[in-house]
Amino acid sequence: MSSGSKFDQPARKFRAVDIEQLVCKNDQWWYKGSSGQVQVILVWLQGRVVSLSPDKTQVELEDDGWTLPLKNCHTIPGGNSWLQEGQYVMVVGEVKGDTGNVAIHVLKMADLSSNSVHKTTWPLEVQEIKSIIG
Numbered sequence: 001m002s003s004g005s006k007f008d009q010p011a012r013k014f015r016a017v018d019i020e021q022l023v024c025k026n027d028q029w030w031y032k033g034s035s036g037q038v039q040v041i042l043v044w045l046q047g048r049v050v051s052l053s054p055d056k057t058q059v060e061l062e063d064d065g066w067t068l069p070l071k072n073c074h075t076i077p078g079g080n081s082w083l084q085e086g087q088y089v090m091v092v093g094e095v096k097g098d099t100g101n102v103a104i105h106v107l108k109m110a111d112l113s114s115n116s117v118h119k120t121t122w123p124l125e126v127q128e129i130k131s132i133i134g
Helices: 117-133
Strands: 011-013 023-025 028-033 036-040 042-052 059-063 066-071 088-098 101-111
Touching: 011 117, 028 117, 042 066, 042 101, 042 117, 066 088, 088 117
Parallel strands: 011 042, 066 101
Antiparallel strands: 023 028, 028 036, 042 059, 042 088, 059 066, 088 101
């Protein structure tokens, strides 16, 4: 990462399946599109909470049949007492782990369950962004 904070970089919108395709090289995460690679520091995900640890520090997020582990959910602003199975949530987090063994360390999470537009438009938002980044 260049000088500055991780927050100086955009949170890139991805589907859960895309996270599995990220590659870690020299402690940096990369997404390979059709026209090149883009560095990934923060990700923006959306999906349904399918399970939580008893203390709600870890969550399994499902998006279109793919699941991802979310960690550090106890550190989100406002706390995690509102988290429940079945909620449709937005997550911004850092990619951690190794290629093929990815976990997302959550920095922000919000419940989007009250408006189905979020779930309906999510695949289109990600598709649009991926067409821009190649």
